[in-house]
Amino acid sequence: ILILAYYAVWLPLLFVDYRRFTWRLSTAWLPITLALYVCLSVFWSQAAGVSARAAVQYTSHIVCAYVAARTISVRTLLVGSLIGIFVVLLYSLKVGGYALDIMDGTVNFVGAFGSKNQVGFFASLGIFSCLAFLVFYRRNWLGFAWTAPIMLLSVYMLAIAHSATSVASLPAVIGVVSLLTMSKVLSQRYRRVLFVVGAGSLVMAVVAALNLGLLDVVLGIFGKDSTLTGRTYLWEQGWEAAQQRPLLGYGYAAYWVQGFADPERLWAEFYISTRTGFHFHNTYVETLVEIGFIGAT
Structure with a gap:
């Protein structure tokens, strides 16, 4: 229902005033090209049906994001994101749920996502968005009042999720944004x-x-070892898989599919009994495997 509501909000605007969104369309050539390439990967995918469905989802999301970017301001986007993050985190907190990480033996909060990293991602995004709003788009003291609950909830959720990736990446992102902001006022x-x-x-x-x-x-x-609790092994496996189809890859979202030998083996090695929802824990490696060197570059 939420996905349909998402499409219902943005897609109709494309037909109401299409000239507004097709004007200077070339400025969005990169995401459009990637979306087209993802769709074309259906023709060489090892699981064409899976790739076709994922490609439609990805392309439609790109279209909705493009329409939103042409419709609302950055401040409005931030406010909407903060409200959405707050609702998502509250819902996840209400659902509850902890899970044992078999790789490092820790018990982590996974909430409605069933994943500590997803909880950590939304929590870190909430913290970053709060800081961005307060620094760049706050108009009066009320900004502190209504962002405070979101900030506190995000910090709490990040703490109980124990997501090392989110905890480590958040200060790095804040640091980069701070440096870029400082560079604007320098010669x-x-x-x-x-x-x-x-x-x-x-x-x-x-x-x-x-x-x-x-x-x-x-x-x-963060409770990790030098192998990052098996991640380096996963990266090696991903790199080896990419060497089998270096140029075009296996097809968008077509690697982690039930019935294929390599993903079945990795699911078994990492005790993923559901045989779904797994990845290489590295965006570049994942992209390289799915859409090859051409798509990754």
Whole structure:
């Protein structure tokens, strides 16, 4: 029902005033090209039916997102996102539910998603959106009042989800956005200095983490080991799978399909009894496997 409501809100606008949305359509060439490529992957997919359904969903979402971007302001988008995130997190909290992570032995909150990483994603998105709204789009003190419950709920949900990916990526994203914001008020000369210093600091931090054992300390804080609880093995398997079909891939959403030998083996190795909802825990590897080097680049 929610998906149909999503389409009902945005798709009709395309037919009401199509000239508005087709004007300067070339500015959105990248997502449109990717959507077309995803649709074409049906012709070489190892599971054409699955790819066709996923391609329609992806393309329709791109269209809705494009219509929304041409219709509402960034501030309105942020406000709507915050309200939606708050509702989703509240619903997830009401549903409850904890699950044992077989890989690291921890018990984590999975809520309505059945996944700690999904809960962590929405929680971290809530925190980031609150900060973005307060810094860039707040008009008066009421902004603090109505975003405070969303911020508190997001922080709480992030804490009980124990999603290391979300916890680690959130400060990185905030840092990058902060640097980009600072660069806007600096001259081109100082922007270059900021970039060089930032890039150099990042390289030094990575080298120190790898050579001084800091990486293991950081991973230990999140209950991870050097294999990232099996993720490095998954990445290796994904890379090997990509080598079998390097240019075009297996087809969009066509790798993790029941009945095929490799995904069945990985589901068994990682104790995924449902044999669904699994991935390589790496967006680039997942993309490379599904739509090949052409699609990933």
